[in-house]
Amino acid sequence: MAEVEFSDVSKTFGDHTVIPGLDLRVRDGELLVLLGPSGCGKSTLLRLLAGLEPATGGTIRIGGRAVDALGPGARNVAMVFQNYALYPHKTVRGNLEFPLHMRALRRGERERRVLEAARVLGLEDLLDKRPAELSGGQRQRVAMGRAIVREPDAFLMDEPLSNLDARLRVQIRAEIGALQRRLGVTTLYVTHDQVEAMTLGDRVAVLRDGVIQQLGAPADLYRRPANLFVAGFLGSPP
Numbered sequence: 001m002a003e004v005e006f007s008d009v010s011k012t013f014g015d016h017t018v019i020p021g022l023d024l025r026v027r028d029g030e031l032l033v034l035l036g037p038s039g040c041g042k043s044t045l046l047r048l049l050a051g052l053e054p055a056t057g058g059t060i061r062i063g064g065r066a067v068d069a070l071g072p073g074a075r076n077v078a079m080v081f082q083n084y085a086l087y088p089h090k091t092v093r094g095n096l097e098f099p100l101h102m103r104a105l106r107r108g109e110r111e112r113r114v115l116e117a118a119r120v121l122g123l124e125d126l127l128d129k130r131p132a133e134l135s136g137g138q139r140q141r142v143a144m145g146r147a148i149v150r151e152p153d154a155f156l157m158d159e160p161l162s163n164l165d166a167r168l169r170v171q172i173r174a175e176i177g178a179l180q181r182r183l184g185v186t187t188l189y190v191t192h193d194q195v196e197a198m199t200l201g202d203r204v205a206v207l208r209d210g211v212i213q214q215l216g217a218p219a220d221l222y223r224r225p226a227n228l229f230v231a232g233f234l235g236s237p238p
C-alpha cells in the first residue's frame with residue numbers, strides 16, 4: 001500500500017478543460033471518496049491515476065514515485081469499474097487468476113493469492129462456478145477479488161455499486177468498507193451518491209467542474225459545508 005498524490009494535475013480534451021489543476025493527497029491506507037455530480041471529472045481523475053489517459057499537466061505520485069511516464073501495466077493500481085465484466089466462460093477461479101497471468105509469478109504463488117482473495121471475499125465454495133451461476137452480489141465480489149489478487153498499492157473504484165439493486169447496494173457497500181479496513185489498501189472511491197460517500201469515506205472530497213470544493217471527514221463536511229454547492233449537494237441543514 002502507498003500514498004497517492006496529485007500535484008497540480010490537469011486534463012483537457014480538445015478545448016474542453018475537465019480538470020484545471022488539482023492537488024489531492026490520499027493517505028496511506030485510507031479510503032478517500034471523490035464525490036460529485038455526473039460529468040464533474042471523477043472517472044477522468046481515476047483514469048489519469050491508472051494511466052489509461054495521459055494528464056495534460058502536473059504530476060501523479062504513487063508511494064512517492066512519479067508515475068507520469070509509466071504505462072498502466074507499470075502502475076501497481078487495481079481498478080474496480082461500474083461495469084465489471086467477468087469472463088463468462090471462465091470459472092470464478094479462472095476469473096480470479098486471470099490478472100496474474102501477465103505476471104511472472106510461480107504457480108504456487110498464483111494459487112495462494114487466488115485462495116486468499118476467495119477467503120477474504122467468502123468465495124471459497126464458488127471457485128468452480130461460472131459467472132452465470134452467481135448472484136449479482138457474488139459477481140461483484142469476484143470483480144473485487146480480481147483487484148485484490150494483484151496486491152495493488154491502491155484500489156481505484158469507479159461507482160462500483162451503481163449496477164446493483166438497492167438492497168444489494170447496501171450489503172456490498174458494507175462489504176467494501178469492511179474489506180478495505182481489513183486490507184488497509186489506499187483507496188480512491190468515486191461516486192455521485194452522498195450516502196455512499198458519507199458511509200464509506202474516511203475523508204470525502206467534493207468535486208465540481210474538476211475543482212475540489214472541500215475535503216474533510218464526512219461529519220465535518222455535513223456540519224460545516226464550505227459553500228452553498230457543498231451544502232446543497234450534501235443536504236446539510238441551513
Ligand code: ADP
Pocket residue numbers: 013018036037038039040041042043044045
Ligand atoms: P464523471 O465521471 O464525474 O461523471 P467524467 O470524468 O466521465 O465525469 O467526464 C468529465 C467530462 O469530461 C465530461 O464533460 C465528459 O464529457 C468529458 N470527457 C471524458 N472523457 C472524455 C474523452 N475521452 N473525450 C472527450 N471528453 C471527455
Ligand code: MG
Pocket residue numbers: 042043044158
Ligand atoms: Mg464517471
